Amino acid sequence: MRHVTTSLFELFKIGPGPSSSHTIAPMRAGRDFLRRCRALPREALHLAERFEVRLLGSLSATGQGHGTDRAVIGGLLDYCPEHCPADLLSRLTRPEEPHRVDLGGREIPLQPGDIVFGAIHHDHPYANTMIFRLMGGEKILLEQEYYSVGGGFLQWKGWVAPETGNPEHPYSTMLDLRRALHRTGLPLHELILQNEQAVTGSSMPEVVEGLDRLVDVMLAAVDNGLNTEGVLPGSIGLNRKGPTLLLRACEKGIRDRFLLELNAYAVAAAEENATGHCVVTAPTAGASGVLPSVIKVMLDGFKLPRMAVRRGLMAAAAVGFLCKHNASIAGAEVGCQGEVGVASSMAAAMLAYGFGHDFRVAENAAEIALEHHLGLTCDPVEGLVQIPCIERNAMGAVKAYNAYLIAAAELPAHHVVDLDRAIHAMAETGRDMNTKYKETSRGGLAVSMVNC
Ligand code: SF4
Structure with a gap:
């Protein structure tokens, strides 16, 4: 394989x-x-x-x-x-x-x-x-x-995968990755880092610098979105709501500050994406509000050091790699479960690992988040990445946090479904999904909105 x-x-x-x-x-x-x-x-x-x-x-x-x-x-x-x-x-x-x-x-x-x-x-x-x-x-x-x-x-046509170096610790599935972690005794981020260096020939400072640049672009998308009001481009005339959500979060005595902040950050970044501004694919642009919102919470809310975010990003990447390798991260192939679903799964792993849990908790968090996005269709209204996409990023972020909480609260060995099974289910569900729910705007909300 x-x-x-x-x-x-x-x-x-x-x-x-x-x-x-x-x-x-x-x-x-x-x-x-x-x-x-x-x-x-x-x-x-x-x-x-x-x-x-x-x-x-x-x-x-x-x-x-x-x-x-x-x-x-x-x-x-x-x-x-x-x-x-x-x-x-x-x-x-x-x-x-x-x-x-x-x-x-x-x-x-x-x-x-x-x-x-x-x-x-x-x-x-x-x-x-x-x-x-x-x-x-x-x-x-x-x-x-x-x-x-x-x-x-x-x-x-005629594409052949470019020659790369061989990964130091080869894996194709979560099972392989788990075995490699046990065999080597390496923490997950170290294994991912060693593979990155072996495959690309990059030095460790280059990888660290690259990760920090990604984090800067993600945070800039959140901040730009929080500071921009008005109507998004396109025929819907959708009002931006990132700044309003943040204002609400800052109200005196508000009960739900944390959730409002997480929502505000995800919506703000997704609104920047909808405007066509620069974002980081995580794993796609349509789902590019999920990871940045979680990173913003980790850095600003929980005051975690950048190092925790870098490590968390590598755990998130491991999940994204496996989903891409064994299923798909394209809405056109498997629907939104492969975009916001995978982003949420990556974010859940990132939270667990960034907060210091080991890879088993990160895997379980990723599995829970993915499992509860299975079957999610892609039906963007008017072909714009706005409805349902923007709020869906916020939902993906909140589900990621919840998945992390559930995984962190149980004994890792008590978790029944492993990540490989959830990824397999996503691939199968995507194969069975009618084409109209795969980024064509021919089904679901895209149609019922027009019919109304
Ligand atoms: S609904 Fe479709 S276009 Fe919107 S984020 Fe999901 S996969 Fe992307």
């Missing part, structure tokens, strides 16, 4: 919201296609006149609301998700002039009409498929098929 070789910084990626599958991976595809075009022979480039990009699956069903067309334009204009301006996608809304793409000495126009929202059902191997073409008249000068496989991860 393949081992987990995903890096911490592949799982946790910085980039523009509102959906890692629909913005981060498409932007990366656009940029990759630009590189391929620039490598064409001069005679072919001379014939190039326009691009044609076809978006399929949920990229078509919800791509407009999720900003996929603008993300593709951003990529073809040579922006990369991690370093693009925070408001890039808003800037690319309704350009009056066509953009000009520099193919290396030759410029061709790029306009929104070059990006076509195609079939939702198709025979390509992945639901979220993109077909990029460089055209000279009716002649296809270059064609490449890309797949957005969840959490901003990108593959393409």
Whole structure:
């Protein structure tokens, strides 16, 4: 069986919201296609006149609301998700002039009409498929098929997994990981850190610096959201409520301060994501409010040191790796259980481990949080990552905390369901789930809201 070789910084990626599958991976595809075009022979480039990009699956069903067309334009204009301006996608809304793409000495126009929202059902191997073409008249000068496989991860036709180093402590399942922890006597974060170094060749200071940058971006999303009022972009006209929730939490004599704060932080970060601003995929952009809210509580509320958050992030990553490896973290494949469900599971492990419990409590907390998200569908209203997504992040954060409380209160050995079983159940449930509940806005709330 393949081992987990995903890096911490592949799982946790910085980039523009509102959906890692629909913005981060498409932007990366656009940029990759630009590189391929620039490598064409001069005679072919001379014939190039326009691009044609076809978006399929949920990229078509919800791509407009999720900003996929603008993300593709951003990529073809040579922006990369991690370093693009925070408001890039808003800037690319309704350009009056066509953009000009520099193919290396030759410029061709790029306009929104070059990006076509195609079939939702198709025979390509992945639901979220993109077909990029460089055209000279009716002649296809270059064609490449890309797949957005969840959490901003990108593959393409002919893709082979890149060569990486071998993990120091190989594992494919939680059972393997548990055995490796027993065999080596290492604490969970040490094992994850050693694997990260072995797989990527990074030094420990580089990993620590990378983790701290992720935490800074997550906290900035929370703080920006708490300091921004008004209406979110898009057709719903949804009012931001992060600042209001925080105000309520600060009222004198309020009973539910802790819960209100946790809700406020998750909603604030999710609202920043809905605006298309930069977030950290954890494991996806749509679910990017859950971990930051928990981190904010750990640092500001419980005054835990940064070290506890770094360790907690590594425990969270272990859960995310296993869910990605043995099921999916893509709403288009398994519904929202794979996004907010996995985020909640990761956050529960993070809380348990960050508060000093050992990996068994972290595993049990992760299992409880995931178990109680099983079957959760993805049905974003108007194709926007707003309803139910924003409040769902708050629910994911609160469930994570509750899962941590339950796991920490019981003897680890008394817990009956292990994480592998919950992940397996998520994969099976996702397989059985009707496509209309997989990020297509063709079922659930997305439909009943329209019908009302
Ligand atoms: S419902 Fe969940 S999976 Fe679907 S777009 Fe919203 S956050 Fe993502």
